[in-house]
Amino acid sequence: MKNRLKILLLPLLLIFAFTNADAKWWIFGQNESSVDVSYLYINSLSFDSTKKEIVISKDSLDNGYLHIRGKANAGTSNIGKVLISLDNKKTWNKAKLARDGAFDFSFEPVIGKKYDIYVQILDTTGKSNDLEDTHKIVSVSNKDMREIVQNSLNHLKEAYSSENLSAFMRYVSSDFTGDDTTLELALRKDFSAFDNIHIDFTISSIAYQDGKYLVSISFNRSLESSKDGKVYSDKGITEFNFTDGKNGAMLYSMKNPLIFGLSDAEEVADGSVMSLENSEVITVDTGGNIGEKSIADIANNTGSSSSGNIDSGSFTLSYDDLATGNQYKGFLFDSGSTVSLSGWNNQGTSDIYLETNIFWPDSGALIQDLGMDGSGNVDFNHMTVPTTGYVNQPIQATNNDDHIIAVKLSDNTYAIVKIISSNLIDNLGQIHTTVTCQYKYRSDGGVNF
Amino acid sequence: MNYRPIPGLNIYSEFSHSSNTKDSSDTTANIDKSGNAFKIRAIGNKNPSRVLLEYERISPDFITLAGSATPDREKFKSTWRYKINKKVTTHLGFLWYRDNLDGQLAAGKNVYRPSIGITYKKAFGRKHNVVDLTYKFDKTNTTNDITNHIIDLSINDRFGKVYNTTNISYYKYKTDGVVQDSHEFRANTEFSGRIKKDDYVLKPSLRLGTWSNKNELTSSLDKYYEASVGLGFDIAKYKISSKIKVGENRANRDLSDDSKKLFASLNIYYRPKKFFSFKRTMIYARAFYNDFTYTTNNKDFRENSVIVGIKIRF
Structure with missing residues (x-):
């Protein structure tokens, strides 16, 4: 428990160590002025988390109205009045002011018109806040939210497909949940790993809540590995949040399966969409290798480590005709240990065992030869094993180097075995064989290695 | 719940409770499972700094068919991004999570992932140059x-x-x-x-x-x-x-x-x-x-x- 407390306190101590005593704890070097606004909103959008220009969809109006709400702060003196200008300081309107400094001003905007908004706080001595801090240019778009979001998603898709980082970031909110600079870094890595990116999507649902567009899409994508030209394709369902901004809807957060920024999913994604549609989606590991994982695997790993649930290692099995007992050697994936079998009567004590020049599945396990490592989609370092096609039949163990054997154990967990080397000595009909293999095993039933 | 008490600071939290009954068959007893999921996140975002602190705890029996919560998970995550100037940005990150919250597994997992990084734009006076250097440490205590x-x-x-x-x-x-x-x-x-x-x-x-x-x-x-x-x-x-x-x-x-x-x-x-x-x-x-x-x-x-x-x- 003490250790956990230390872990929780460490980042906090780091943060506080760099702050000024009179600064808000996350705004380094900024002092509070005596006449100021504590917070300021236009409808549910915070002035702080939006850029200077905001385009609001007509759907996000409150019965056709925009409300400017905030709280004035006058330090030790009293607040006199709060004025709102909608026309670049030419005329001023008085806001409703409460005793505690909370104020409210509502107006019915004209669709398409630009409003140059300033908020002035005056204390009883006539001292004013810095008007520039409150400046926003607000317009209301005639488009409905589906059009606005569709337009932003199209821009993001086009910029991503053409690997144009600056064009992509123009549609990302500076308040992006996963941090916009982290997203930039992940996108640069995506562009290095992928070629020929093709994404199709359809907006399945869209809602507006707390200043955010909650968007669900179904997608279909294909891309090419820039490393070896291999084509990967997937389809699924994912979710985005958008917020109003200069270019309409601005990307605020994304969930797994990610469409953009896959190279740092741990930092970029804000949760996962656990849908059966997301059975196998494209991922990129820390080494920039492209693979496919189920959404459950992505969520369970909470990050980029591809070895989290996978046991791996190597084993050598032997078979000896001359031995009086223990002629056979088998392997148990769960414990990662080899076992000796003295003959047929010892069946059921291993998962796979060697007999002369062949591997037999054991204990209810089934096997299949997936082919040579590096051919087709067979890649020992990053591959997905099939869930069907397994048989209770032997597979060649000698003269079959680099072949990968998939093993489905009786408890529906999976392992892969790569034959590294083999040696068979036939001494006048008396066979002695050794086979060395690498293996990977997943105890959680996952199929991605 | 979304709360913005002061400029640039956004505190978000959510709590869910799930209660499920699995109807096994006519002859065996139904299985009841219920659990809670709690998450709180604070983001302070005002240039030049952005700080994220996040804690979540999802009990092993919390069942969600369409949500994004991973059952049996206690997690703390923090990131701090600081823009030293227009060219240099630093990142500090720390992730800790564990499973086996009820001691129901033979071997649980305790994962620590601190990271540090620096992004240097326009290095060597080059307009389009971006250099990213990151170090990640990944420690998992398990079997x-x-x-x-x-x-x-x-x-x-x-x-x-x-x-x-x-x-x-x-x-x-x-x-x-x-x-x-x-x-x-x-x-x-x-x-x-x-x-x-x-x-x-x-x-x-x-x-x-x-x-x-x-x-x-x-x-x-x-x-x-x-x-x-x-x-x-x-x-x-x-x-x-x-x-x-x-x-x-x-x-x-x-x-x-x-x-x-x-x-x-x-x-x-x-x-x-x-x-x-x-x-x-x-x-x-x-x-x-x-x-x-x-x-x-x-x-x-x-x-x-x-x-x-x-x-x-x-």
């Missing part, structure tokens, strides 16, 4: 403890019309119990260009890479080399994009056969404005050639494939 180190250097730049991306990475993987102990070194660089004339775009590219893996358990060293050239050709007016790529990957292995893979791929995509009555259609053709050569000659093989397809979105 066989895992300790991984990852150092990654990435440099992006542009020389006239040629873009370059270079990555150099070092990985150290260690899993106790004589399961894994290896070092990896990866380096790759890619030059790409984009030449546009009217509606025609040519996109040449060159990629060179190497990767070595030293396995301390088997005292073996595997080395991989990859090289490829590509040429993309797009006609925006007709919504046609294509790319041809030719390359070679070589593997020199200590414990098994060396190998060489010669590959070529051709991809052509065409998106007609209208295809019969369908508006969103993509017609594509893909061709691949892979030639594998091994030290043991009888393992050599070659595969060719041609795929022609059409994608229609309704």
Whole structure:
């Protein structure tokens, strides 16, 4: 428990160590002025988390109205009045002011018109806040939210497909949940790993809540590995949040399966969409290798480590005709240990065992030869094993180097075995064989290695 | 719940309770499961700093069919991004999570992942230069403890019309119990260009890479080399994009056969404005050639494939 407390306190101590005593704890070097606004909103959008220009969809109006709400702060003196200008300081309107400094001003905007908004706080001595801090240019778009979001998603898709980082970031909110600079870094890595990116999507649902567009899409994508030209394709369902901004809807957060920024999913994604549609989606590991994982695997790993649930290692099995007992050697994936079998009567004590020049599945396990490592989609370092096609039949163990054997154990967990080397000595009909293999095993039933 | 008490600070929290009954069969008892999920996140975002603190706890019996919560998980995450100036940004991150919250597993997992990074833009006075350097440490306490180190250097730049991306990475993987102990070194660089004339775009590219893996358990060293050239050709007016790529990957292995893979791929995509009555259609053709050569000659093989397809979105 003490250790956990230390872990929780460490980042906090780091943060506080760099702050000024009179600064808000996350705004380094900024002092509070005596006449100021504590917070300021236009409808549910915070002035702080939006850029200077905001385009609001007509759907996000409150019965056709925009409300400017905030709280004035006058330090030790009293607040006199709060004025709102909608026309670049030419005329001023008085806001409703409460005793505690909370104020409210509502107006019915004209669709398409630009409003140059300033908020002035005056204390009883006539001292004013810095008007520039409150400046926003607000317009209301005639488009409905589906059009606005569709337009932003199209821009993001086009910029991503053409690997144009600056064009992509123009549609990302500076308040992006996963941090916009982290997203930039992940996108640069995506562009290095992928070629020929093709994404199709359809907006399945869209809602507006707390200043955010909650968007669900179904997608279909294909891309090419820039490393070896291999084509990967997937389809699924994912979710985005958008917020109003200069270019309409601005990307605020994304969930797994990610469409953009896959190279740092741990930092970029804000949760996962656990849908059966997301059975196998494209991922990129820390080494920039492209693979496919189920959404459950992505969520369970909470990050980029591809070895989290996978046991791996190597084993050598032997078979000896001359031995009086223990002629056979088998392997148990769960414990990662080899076992000796003295003959047929010892069946059921291993998962796979060697007999002369062949591997037999054991204990209810089934096997299949997936082919040579590096051919087709067979890649020992990053591959997905099939869930069907397994048989209770032997597979060649000698003269079959680099072949990968998939093993489905009786408890529906999976392992892969790569034959590294083999040696068979036939001494006048008396066979002695050794086979060395690498293996990977997943105890959680996952199929991605 | 979303709460913004002061400028730039956003506190978000959510709590869920799930109660499920699994109707097993007529003869066996139903299984009842109920659990809670709690999450709180505070983001302070005001230049030059952005701080995120997040804590979540999801009990093992919290069942969600469509949500994004991972059951049996207690997690704390913090990140701090600080823009020192317009050119330099630093990142500090820390992730901790564990499972086995009710002690129901034979062996649980305790994962610690601190990270530190720096992004340097316009280094050496170069307008398009971006240098990213990150270090990640990954420690998992479980049956066989895992300790991984990852150092990654990435440099992006542009020389006239040629873009370059270079990555150099070092990985150290260690899993106790004589399961894994290896070092990896990866380096790759890619030059790409984009030449546009009217509606025609040519996109040449060159990629060179190497990767070595030293396995301390088997005292073996595997080395991989990859090289490829590509040429993309797009006609925006007709919504046609294509790319041809030719390359070679070589593997020199200590414990098994060396190998060489010669590959070529051709991809052509065409998106007609209208295809019969369908508006969103993509017609594509893909061709691949892979030639594998091994030290043991009888393992050599070659595969060719041609795929022609059409994608229609309704």
